[in-house]
Structures are given as structure tokens and as C-alpha cells.
Amino acid sequence: MKATSWLLLLYSLPTNRNTERVAVWRRLKRMGAIQLKTSAYLLPDEPAQYEQFQWLAQQIRDYGGDSTLVRAQEIEGLTREKVVSLFNAARDKEYVGLRKALQSFILRRRKSDANFAAAELERLTKQFRELREIDFFDSPRGHEAAMLLRRAEGPKRSPKLQTLDAKQYHGKIWLTRPRPEIDRVGSAWLISKFIDPKAKFVFAPTAQADPGAIAFDMLDAEFSHHGNCCTFETLTKRFAISDKAVAKIGEMIHDADLDDARFQRVECVGIDRVLKGWAKEGLPDEQILHRGFECFERVFATAMKAISSQQTTAETSRQTRLPTFREAFRFWLKLGFISFGGPTGQIAIMQTELVEKKRWISQSRFLHALNYCMLLPGPEAQQLAIYIGWLLHKTWGGIVAGSLFVIPSIFVLWMLSYVYAAFGNIPWIAAVFYGLKPAVTAIVMAAVIRIGRKALRNEVMWTLATLAFIAIYFFKVPFPMIVLSAGLIGFLGGLFWKNKFQVLSSDGGELETSVISDEQESPPHTRPNWARAIRVIAVCVALWIAPTLIAGIAKGWQSTLFNEGLFFSKAAVVTFGGAYAVLPYVAQQALFHYGWLKPGQMMDGLGLAETTPGPLIMVVQFVGFMGAWQHPEGLPPLLAATLGALLTTWATFTPCFLWIFLGGPHIEKLRGNVKLATALSAITAAIVGVVLNLAVW
Template sequence: MDKKGSLGEVARLFFKLGLIAFGGPAAHIAMMEEEVVSKRQWMSRQHFLDLVGATNLIPGPNSTEMTMHCGYERAGWKGLFVAGGCFIFPAVVFTAVLAWFYVEYGKIPAVEPFLYGIKPAVLAIILGAVYKLGKKALKNLQLGIIGLLTIAVSFLGVNEVTAILGAGLSGMLWFGWLQREKDGKLSSFLPLLLLNAGSVAAKTISNSKLFFVFLKIGAVLFGSGYVLVAYLDGELVEKLEWLTKQELLDAIAIGQFTPGPVLSTATFIGYQVNGFWGAIAATAGIFLPSFFFVLLLNPIIPKLRQSRLARGFLDAVNIGAVGIMMAVTFRLGQEILMDWKTWSIALISIAITLGVKKVNAMWLVLGGALLGYLLYHI
């Protein structure tokens, strides 16, 4: 694609998404698909799928890395940094404000009534994206079988990265080796992984130590926000003893119900440990590896389509990623749809998503928040 878009349009779009992107990576990617593919047509749905599939194979927050890919596709390497920064910025600011409330007063403002309605609305956004991406990814019966197997192993407890890699390897075998490709090779593609950066002593807590601890976490973090809990618990509670378990759980909760990437949890923790500059150091550390990984990965993705072996791998990874989104949606539904009020908000949002063309995800989020606030106290 010719990268001729302006940095201004990239900044405006991803700042807006950063303000309304509730619901975790699957929801964020759904909103991006609507804005970047359906509405603005910055890229084809197939290429968007390729980016989603490849992003699942590198460390870091998948949805944040997808904003960087989209920015790169629209406005080159500068667009990569602008898109990622604008998407991260609102979450960091919201989280820092809540961290200040938490440190000063020991509690945070009540936001549960609004989240009560936002969460079921977000389910509708994810379902809409799964439907559209699934139609594009499901190219033949074999890919359908791989997708169903990915969903099955996800429900059996296999983590996302293992499930998607398994799908990709199945696709390589099925569409590449079994068809006896002779000239196509996959030598240009290797999943990227930054090795463990070493431990940091906890005798004194400086901002540089905060930065390097979170840099290490950001460089090796695969999986969902639940995996992040394990990483942070191991490093900050058990090893370094910078936080208690309760403080960590409070930080994770903040990251879950603010918009944007859940890794903004790092901002909250950094503020708890070392105030404003601690928040800056932790935030920079955990997000910096993602910019590096995407900058390396993005240019090689189109080359994967030139080899049948690599193409089979990528097609299977794509259907695997859609399968993971379906499994995530089901699990979220089990947690969120607990009564008639949440079911009502979800069904209304689904009806709007499927029945109204080009409805903006922002209006679904705001409408869900309003309905949630009105119904919460009934």
C-alpha cells in the first residue's frame, strides 16, 4: 500500500479509539477493523487479518501493536509511533489520575455503573468483527477445521500463543509441505523474542530500575491481561516486594476498566512506587518493546504471501486468531451477562451492530454506558 496518509488523521483516529476502547484486545481490534477497513479503507480486510495473525506471534499488547501496524500502513514509520502513542496516551492519563486518587485517598471514583453497560455493548462490537473477519479468513473447509480445533484447545486451557502457533504449523503442513512446494521458503520469517533482560535488585527503587523491570516484562509478555497478572506478581510482589498482592490486584483492576491497553496498569504501579516520574518510567518501559517489534515485523508480512508454505502458515494463523476471538467472546459473555439488564444491553447492541450499517463503535460504547447507568440501580 502507498503510505500517503497524513500524521494528523492517524493521530485523530487513534486518539479517539484510545478514549473509547474498552473491553480488552478483542474489542480494540474489532473497533480498529471497523474504522480502518470498513469505514476508511486504509487497507484490505485480508491484509488486516495478516497483521492480526502476525501480531499474535510477538510479545507485547496485541491491540496496541495493531494500532502501530495501522499507523505504519497509512503514514510510514512516523505513523507507527504517532498511532501507538495516541492510542496509549488517554489510558495512561486516566490511569495516572486514578493512581493519584488511590495514593492520596486510598480509593478511586465510582465507575462501576458505567462499566455495567459498557461491557455488554463491547461484546456486540467483538461479535461484529468476528463475523466480518471470519468470513474473510474462512477460505476453505481445511481452514474451518483448523479454526474449530483452535477454539476447542482454547477452551481446554491452552494459551493463546500456543494455540495460534499450532494453527499456523498445521496450515504449513496442510497447504505447504503436503502440496510439495519446491521453491517457496519460510526462511524470512521467524517469531521475534527478546531474551530475558536480567533481574533488578530491589535494595533501592530508582526510576531507572522501574524502567528496566517493566522493559523486561514488555519484551517477554505473551498472552492476555491475565498473563500480565502472573508476570507482575512474580516480579513485583514475590521477587522485588515492591507491592502487596492487594495493591497489585487494585492496579490490575484499574487497567481493566480504563479504556485502551490493559498494560496501562504499569502507569498505576509506577505512580504507587515512585510518583509521577515512576509512572513515566514504568509506562515507557512496558510499551517501548512493542514499537521495536512492530517496526521490524511490519515490512516482512507482505513477503509471507509470496510463498505457498508461508501463505499456508499465515492463513491458518488468521483463522486461529478469529477462533481465539470467538473463545474470548464466549468467556467474556459468561462473566458479563449475569442478569436480564446486561442481556438486554447486549442484545440491543448486537441488533444495532448487525442491523445498522457503519454504526460507529463510539456510539455503542456511550449508549451502553448510559443504559448501564440507568439500569444499574434498578
């Protein structure tokens, strides 16, 4: 409406006419008149409004009052723009009430009776139409209420919106309503940034004001509210804008504009209020748009930064989350097939996979577990796998990790042992195995170098390694005695000369956040519990000794099978330091005490074990196989050898589960204990000398 003059109604009523006064006030409200002063009301000078004021003036006189109708071109102290803003402000208050009612209806519609919902919607629609009739100057709230009413009416079946090519919309004029607020400013920013970099924006109450322009966020415009989407969201869909930051901004604008808390975002509410404040201050529409663009650029940059941070966090979380039991199972199975290279190679694989790549365990926790395993009798690499599996998935995690670590090598070494036993005297077979011996010697020397680089970092460690080599090579001192002596020296040395004995420590800080790290509190299953400890001892010991007892009962207490089970059960308790250190003790007993092997067969067995995955201590399976093969005692040689191999393997590896499940909780409680670290450093130095003895043995 473009009124050029105004209608002013001045009236008065007797003081005792309160009922009539209320009736007049209600009539003026329905007309859309605004109050300038007491009993002075204003309407645009249009024929319909003039007629309404005439009828009301007559009614006032009928009530016994006085009324005067004045036509004025100007009103002193009020510009036309100010008068228009007064009319729009009055309508805005009424639209706000309607908007709240519509939003409440939308939320309750699905739960309401269909007939009741239809009646309420009809009432709200009537209220909207009445407001539109007195919305003389096209209040912005009217368009918002109209779009909200369409949402309340429910989605209508319409063709799917076609995706548009932004290139076809370059250099266009874009039209929207004056006094832009959150959705219009956000949509204009989106257009200029992602659709039409050279866009020109103009403002008008209706799309018909500039038919050549592209209207947006206006009633019946192509780019406006569609279904439950605000104009910003409609534009992103129509132009296939898939930027994640834009999507987040769309959620913010949706909640600020439609106020339905769909996405529970409040970030843009502040911008919405600022935009409304600028409009009330009378800033030109172009300036509001320019300032709004600056706001949205900051919001966009913040959203981009947040998304980048979330992606980094998600990636870290993905890599550091607790693996499922199935994921861990697949890894332990894979490790069982690729764990070549003896204990040092296997530990290196676990270091690379579990600490650096998967980050299932931190460097310090990995070394803490390794330190404990190296203090134990038996294969430290398998014990380390059991320990980590137990930390990740409790008892069953440890059982799976330890079992899969050796199962592949059991089958491979069994086949190789059979080939050796059956065909080893054939020249070409013998040549193959003879050719393995130099390679084995090289592997052993490489192990000396690898362990030495880690352990021999000062003159004290070099001295311990030298003394260990002299003791075992020249004086035939039993290996357990060497290990215990070295541990005692390390323990005492740590009390008085810690910097010389504590050489096995993590180099630098943690690589990344890990599933299991020092910062985390120990989970309940890793805490010491005496009732649990008793159960562990009872179950593990029973499982450990049962096969040996069965062999003794079935074949006699002097049989090869029983002696193999008994010997390797004892060896599992006293053989410290891993495979390289254990082999001299095993070879000495197998060759000279029990006569299970012939001279040279121990090195052949070591060569076979080196060609298979799994711990190098698997060579004891070869010893058990050959001992029973050469002493079948009434059984078919292959059956006797298979039973001997399985019994030997069982007696060797079952105690490893006992050491971890029983001692692990207490070791977890002792994390950071310096005395254990110094003892380990000394033992590792002594092991270097023992391994060197194996190379020249």
C-alpha cells in the same frame, strides 16, 4: 437578394493575351461572379452588377477580344436554388480562408505589437467587408465570420447581461438562419429542452424577415455570440442553466463552432460534419433540426452518464485517496480518546473507521497486519495502530499513531491512580472501585465470547482453548510457554490439516477500493532493507533501555524504579497475547515476587484501566505507580509513583515500535503465507482459554 433573372457574360481573348486574361479573371473574382463554363460567368441581375459587367465587357473588347452580355430568366439545367447554392459555395470557400486568418489573429493578438495588430485587424475587416458586398445570398459562413470578427476586435464594455426567466419565453417563435449547423442546432435543442418546451422554429436569412420572432445565432440578435461565447453558451448564461451535462455540451459546441480549441473537446466535431452533410444533401431545415435534436439527446444522455460516473469515482477517490499526515494525525488523536473496551473493542473501532468508513486499508491487509500483531508480545491494538500508521506515512506515521494511542490514557490513569493511592481507603472511594469489579468480570467474559466466536470454529480450536485453560489455571504453566506451544501446533497442523487450523480469514471480498490493498505493489518504505533494519534496532533498543539504566545509576541497581523498568522490559518481550493474557503473569510477579501490590489491588487496577481509553495493558502503569508509591525509597511518594508509572509505560510500549519497524517489512513480503495464518489461529484459540482464566482468577 431576391434576383429573378441572371446576367451571363460570355467572352473570349486572343491566345497571346495571358496578362489580360489574368486581369479579367481577377476582376470577375472581385465582382463575385461564378464560372459556369470556360469564359462564361454569372451574376444576379441587379443594376450594380449589370453596370460592372458592362464595364468589363468593354474592357475585354479593348483587349482585342469579344464579349457578349446576356440577361436570362432561366438557365437550362440549373434551378434557382442550385444557382444560389453555387454562389454560396463560392463565398463559403472565401469565408473559410478569412475565418482561419481571424482565428490566427485572435491567438496571436496578445503577443503582437499593438500597432501591428491594429493594422492587421484593419486589413481583415476590409477583407470581410469586400466579401459581404459580393455575398449576394447571405451565405451562412458570412454570419460566422462576422461574429468571429467581433471577437477579434476584442471585448467591448457593455452592461452585464441580465438573467432572464424562461417562463416568460414559453410558446414563442424562434428564428435562426437556414441550413443550421452545430451552434444553431444545439441552441435550438437547448431552447426546446430547457427554455421553451413548446418552441416553434422558423428560418430566414435576417432577423428582419420576421420581426415578431425571437432571433438567435444571427448577427445583431440578442441571443447570439457574445464575447468569447457561442450562442449555446450565451443562452445557458442568460437563462441560468446550470446543468453540468449542458455545460459539457456547451464546451463541445464551442470548440466545434469557434474552432479555437479552448476546451480541447472534439466530441461534437462529428455531429457538425453530419449536419453539414445533411445540408449539402438538400434536406429541409426542419428535418436537419429534428435529426440534430436526436443527436444531442444522445450526447446529453452520454454526458449525464459520464458525470454520474465521475461523481461516483470522485467520491470513491475522495474516500480512498491517501490521507494527509494532518488527517491521519487527527484520527489517531481521536482514537486515543475513544478507544475503550480493551483490545477487542479497539480493534473493532479501527476496523469500522479505517476499513469500512475511511477505506484507508483493505480488509485483507487489515487482517494480515492484525495477524502479525497478535503474534507479537505486547498490546496488539497499539501495535496494529503503529503498523497501519507506518503503512500510510512511513516511520513518523507509525510513531504518531502508536504514541497518540496511549498518551491520553497515560494522563487519565495517572490521575485515577493518584486518587486510588491517596483516598482508596475512604469508604465511598473504596465502594466505587469495589463496584467496578463485577463490571470488569463482565467485560472479561464478553471478551471471551467475542474472541471465541471468531477463533473457536471447530473441535480442534475448542480443544486447544480447553487445554490452554487447564494448563494455566490448574498447572500454572507460564503463558509464554502456552503461546509458543499453540503456535507450534498451529504451524504443524497447517501442514497436514489446513482446513481445521486456518479459521482466521476475511469473510468475503473487499468492501471497496482502499488506499492500501492487496492489488497494490508494496511502497518502497515497506520493503526489507538490512541497513535500515540495523538502524532501527540501534535506535529503538537505545531508547528502550536508556530510562531504566538511568534509574539504576541514579537510585541503585536494587531500587524499585530500576526493577520496574527491568521487569517490564522483560515482560514486553515474553508477554504474548495481549492484556488479558499478560495480566496473570504480571500479577504473579508484582504480588508474590516483588511485593509491589497488595492482594486485591491488581483487580482494582484492572478496573481503573477499563475506565480509561487506550489499551488495557495500561494497567501496568497502575502497577508501576503503586509499586513506587508504596516503596518511594527516599523520594516523595507522588514523585516516585509518577516516575514509576512513566518508566513502566515507557518500557512496555517502546518495544512495540521496534517489533513493527523491524518486522513489518518482512511481514509485508510474506503476505498470503498460509503457515502464519494457521499458527495465528491456534494461538488465538489458546488465548481464549487464558482470558477465561483471568475471568475466574
